[in-house]
Amino acid sequence: VHDWGDALILPGLIDTHVHLPQLAYAGLGGQPLLQWLNEMTFPTEARFADASFAERASERFFSSLLAAGTTSAAVYLTVFEQAGDLAFQAAAASGIRAWMGKPLMDIRSPEALCESTAEALASMQRLIDRWHGVGLLRYVVTPRFALSCTPELMRQAGEMARHHQCLVQTHLAENLDEVAAIADAFPQSEHYTAVYRDHGLLDKALLAHCLHLDDAELGMIKHHHGCVVHCPASNRFLQSGVFDAARMRSAGIDWSLGSDVGAGYGPSMLKEMREAMETAKTSALFGRESSRMELRQALAAATRQGARALGMEQELGALEKGFQADFIVLDDAAVNEFAGSRLFQSPQERLQRVVYRENARAVQATWVAGRLRYSRH
Ligand SMILES: [Zn+2]
Numbered sequence: 001v002h003d004w005g006d007a008l009i010l011p012g013l014i015d016t017h018v019h020l021p022q023l024a025y026a027g028l029g030g031q032p033l034l035q036w037l038n039e040m041t042f043p044t045e046a047r048f049a050d051a052s053f054a055e056r057a058s059e060r061f062f063s064s065l066l067a068a069g070t071t072s073a074a075v076y077l078t079v080f081e082q083a084g085d086l087a088f089q090a091a092a093a094s095g096i097r098a099w100m101g102k103p104l105m106d107i108r109s110p111e112a113l114c115e116s117t118a119e120a121l122a123s124m125q126r127l128i129d130r131w132h133g134v135g136l137l138r139y140v141v142t143p144r145f146a147l148s149c150t151p152e153l154m155r156q157a158g159e160m161a162r163h164h165q166c167l168v169q170t171h172l173a174e175n176l177d178e179v180a181a182i183a184d185a186f187p188q189s190e191h192y193t194a195v196y197r198d199h200g201l202l203d204k205a206l207l208a209h210c211l212h213l214d215d216a217e218l219g220m221i222k223h224h225h226g227c228v229v230h231c232p233a234s235n236r237f238l239q240s241g242v243f244d245a246a247r248m249r250s251a252g253i254d255w256s257l258g259s260d261v262g263a264g265y266g267p268s269m270l271k272e273m274r275e276a277m278e279t280a281k282t283s284a285l286f287g288r289e290s291s292r293m294e295l296r297q298a299l300a301a302a303t304r305q306g307a308r309a310l311g312m313e314q315e316l317g318a319l320e321k322g323f324q325a326d327f328i329v330l331d332d333a334a335v336n337e338f339a340g341s342r343l344f345q346s347p348q349e350r351l352q353r354v355v356y357r358e359n360a361r362a363v364q365a366t367w368v369a370g371r372l373r374y375s376r377h
Helices: 020-025 033-049 051-067 081-094 117-131 151-164 176-185 192-198 215-223 232-237 245-250 269-285 295-302 304-309 347-356
Strands: 008-011 013-019 070-076 097-101 137-143 167-172 206-209 227-230 254-257 327-330 363-368 371-375
Touching: 008 347, 013 020, 013 206, 013 227, 013 254, 013 269, 013 304, 020 033, 020 051, 020 070, 033 051, 033 176, 051 070, 051 081, 051 363, 051 371, 070 137, 070 167, 070 304, 070 363, 081 097, 081 117, 081 137, 097 117, 097 167, 117 137, 117 151, 137 151, 151 167, 167 192, 176 192, 192 215, 227 304, 232 269, 245 269, 254 269, 254 295, 254 304, 269 295, 269 347, 295 304, 295 347
Parallel strands: 013 070, 070 097, 097 137, 137 167, 167 206, 206 227, 227 254
Antiparallel strands: 008 327, 327 363, 363 371
């Protein structure tokens, strides 16, 4: 038995969209998406061909997530199979729960990252064979986005996801230039969402961003039980758009939260809760009054809704009997000059202070599956 005294204890935070290779430059750049990919992302991902770089970066990535209070994450890796193995090994050693996959790229991608269709599928198959279902690790089929995939690659990836019962994760309608490029590249599909549907990738998929969708697309996502991943810090950092959580709610679509490191400039999901609430205010300022978001809604997005996105709502995202012992301990005195007084000390006020102030400092301990995996001291 461990007595955490008066500390705040929350369910472990769930990050449903994060890129392992991007931590190295989190907080840098900030160009619009397609330019940012070419200038920051692709050159850095190419470095993961070097195994020792990939190994170090993977270790730092998982310790950084655990230190931020993240106990489960849906992670994009790099195309390199060896770097993929090293990432799974590092995740296993860290003790985190991880759903991870190599991004699929066989067209419209820089030479260093572009694979043949056969290569992309074969290395994905080997990673699934080695890692899917091992301990707390799962493979997630990861078409980077439709622009980087041929129709054949997407079709076969969808079949593999069904065959191995893997989740699918991808990006959808993050940026208007991206949406226009998709319309050019896939004239036979009625819209961006239909591109994934037409290639068998939409069922229960984790769909990051979803900022520029029409009502027909929302209806299609709902029909296929897709889950939208809201990445508020990233959406502003890359000037991608303003997410409308109220619209998702009224369309009956599940959504969860993602840090989208590196565009999300850091792995803290406490920070993303704050960003989600502030984004909702921006949305309300522009007339979507129903968008306002309470602290408890932001917390649900970073816990229960994340668990549901991962198909784990019976096991993760709450401190309840029968659930996995994934939880974090917050030392809010670290960010509260008035700790010990009686001023503003309800649990909600204490949590909100952590969320709005220097939240990374407040994470004192992170437990996954009943085991201590990070401790500040
Ligand atoms: Zn992303």
